[in-house]
Amino acid sequence: MIIFLLLIMVSFPFYSQPVTVEIDALPLQKVPTNPPVVTAPKALLIDGFEDGDFTKFREWWTFDKVVPTIVQNQPSKTHYIESYSMQIAGSSNNWYAGGVGTYLNEDAQHFTVLKLVIFAPKQNAGAIRIELYDDDNNNATVDIDPDTGLPAYDDVFIYDLNIMWEGWKVVTIPLSDFVDFNATVGDNVWNPSKDYGSSGLVQMQLVVLSSKFKSETIDFLIDTIKLN
Numbered sequence: 001m002i003i004f005l006l007l008i009m010v011s012f013p014f015y016s017q018p019v020t021v022e023i024d025a026l027p028l029q030k031v032p033t034n035p036p037v038v039t040a041p042k043a044l045l046i047d048g049f050e051d052g053d054f055t056k057f058r059e060w061w062t063f064d065k066v067v068p069t070i071v072q073n074q075p076s077k078t079h080y081i082e083s084y085s086m087q088i089a090g091s092s093n094n095w096y097a098g099g100v101g102t103y104l105n106e107d108a109q110h111f112t113v114l115k116l117v118i119f120a121p122k123q124n125a126g127a128i129r130i131e132l133y134d135d136d137n138n139n140a141t142v143d144i145d146p147d148t149g150l151p152a153y154d155d156v157f158i159y160d161l162n163i164m165w166e167g168w169k170v171v172t173i174p175l176s177d178f179v180d181f182n183a184t185v186g187d188n189v190w191n192p193s194k195d196y197g198s199s200g201l202v203q204m205q206l207v208v209l210s211s212k213f214k215s216e217t218i219d220f221l222i223d224t225i226k227l228n
């Protein structure tokens with residue numbers, strides 16, 4: 001082993017002799033000059049419901065006449081079906097039933113599509129207004145304007161999905177197809193990054209609506225929700 005000897009002059013005034021220090025080897029590898037490449041994540045699971053729970057990953061809230069439950073999926077030849085789904089059951093009155101939502105606090109800037117795996121026991125099993133909340137005032141919260149009952153500072157991007165098929169379907173929605181729903185609130189730009197202290201995609205809600213008639217019985221399963 002090569003031993004390098006370094007002579008270090010120590011500047012304390014009471015040392016008159018040089019101090020000898022032995023070290024094993026000098027580093028021979030070049031120090032990289034470029035910053036490390038950070039690869040963007042490929043997927044963000046919003047929920048797959050495989051933990052059979054609405055209070056852990058993730059915690060879901062519900063509103064009005066929608067009751068979600070965890071159900072075991074029927075055996076299927078479709079390879080992408082997992083074991084558990086969230087069942088959304090309810091009834092609509094004047095097109096509206098209620099909904100579910102979850103707090104996310106996730107950086108979503110690198111994703112381009114929202115994917116949902118949905119089972120409908122019949123055609124026109126319901127409709128979903130998908131709401132993505134983009135934290136524009138960087139406070140990790142959706143503040144509600146007490147006068148309007150609507151978000152006071154954050155963009156809400158929406159997409160309406162009518163469940164017009166029967167059986168399983170993977171629904172892929174480009175995030176560019178979501179539209180800003182509050183032109184006088186937020187910056188009206190889809191920018192759910194964690195820059196400047198923003199919580200990015202702060203929350204999601206699924207507002208459950210009629211598929212075809214003013215009043216309907218609504219019933220469908222969501223196996224997985226994720227961003228790619």
Ligand SMILES: [Ca+2]
Pocket residue numbers: 135136137138139140141142143153154
């Ligand atoms: Ca906010």
Ligand SMILES: [Ca+2]
Pocket residue numbers: 154155156180181182183184185186187188189
């Ligand atoms: Ca807006």
Ligand SMILES: [Ca+2]
Pocket residue numbers: 134135136155186187188189190191192
């Ligand atoms: Ca925004």
Ligand SMILES: [Ca+2]
Pocket residue numbers: 048049050082083084085222223224
């Ligand atoms: Ca699942």
